[in-house]
Amino acid sequence: MSWVSFASGVLVTVFAYGLLGSYDEVPELEPEDDEIEVSDYAGRLVTMSCQTCRKLKRHREVQPNLYQCTKCKREVDLRIS
Incomplete structure (x- = not known):
């Protein structure tokens, strides 16, 4: 029974590392002045x-x-008066 628990723990750890370990942060692109x-x-x-x-x-x-x-082209005004 302990081997089954150990093997499932190893598989869960490898799966979690595979999902979260390969995450690369994407750098944000800052707009230039002419590309606002x-x-x-x-x-x-x-x-x-x-x-x-x-x-x-x-x-x-x-x-x-x-x-x-x-x-019907009716206007609905949600602006603050």
């Missing part, structure tokens, strides 16, 4: 409940936190 990334909010689609359609519909972000239903 700008996130575009206009293309973001979210699923929200439309008050006009009375169903869950896709809404496109027109401005930051201002969404427009893709079906």
Whole structure:
């Protein structure tokens, strides 16, 4: 019985070392000054409940936190007043 426990312990140790031992940290690439990334909010689609359609519909972000239903074109304003 002790040989079975020893063998399974060795196998678990080898398996854990195989998974975690070969992990190489990937260096982060820093953007250069001429390659600054700008996130575009206009293309973001979210699923929200439309008050006009009375169903869950896709809404496109027109401005930051201002969404427009893709079906009925009603705008939903989530901005802080």
